[in-house]
Amino acid sequence: MSLSQHELQDLEQQLLARRATVLDELRRETRDEQGLLGLPSHRGESDRSVDFEMEAVDLAQSLRDAGELQDIDSALERLRDGSYGRCADCAEPIDPARLRAQPTALRCAACQLRFEHLHAPG
Numbered sequence: 001m002s003l004s005q006h007e008l009q010d011l012e013q014q015l016l017a018r019r020a021t022v023l024d025e026l027r028r029e030t031r032d033e034q035g036l037l038g039l040p041s042h043r044g045e046s047d048r049s050v051d052f053e054m055e056a057v058d059l060a061q062s063l064r065d066a067g068e069l070q071d072i073d074s075a076l077e078r079l080r081d082g083s084y085g086r087c088a089d090c091a092e093p094i095d096p097a098r099l100r101a102q103p104t105a106l107r108c109a110a111c112q113l114r115f116e117h118l119h120a121p122g
């Protein structure tokens with residue numbers, strides 16, 4: 001047994017707290033976008049492209065947050081079904097120190113390195 005019940009509960013608390021933060025960020029970004037759209041457009045064409053770029057950045061950030069939310073939800077699901085803490089690739093227990101640093105970790109360090117190498121751009 002790599003993780004005690006207490007450690008699992010700690011990690012669940014971390015995940016739930018992080019989930020609330022990410023949801024809060026997503027809600028705030030949605031509000032900002034609406035505020036941006038409500039600005040009077042008195043500055044001309046060039047500014048519109050700046051606004052567009054800012055929206056693209058906001059969108060990228062939202063997508064990152066949404067991706068993290070998915071990671072968190074899937075980690076919480078694994079906590080519930082008992083598969084949490086096992087590597088998705090080799091099924092070996094993930095180092096508890098690694099899980100404490102990154103509660104959404106899906107793979108052990110070795111498999112994650114291999115995964116990132118395989119999926120590295122270029």
Ligand SMILES: [Zn+2]
Pocket residue numbers: 087088089090091092107108109110111112
């Ligand atoms: Zn592994």
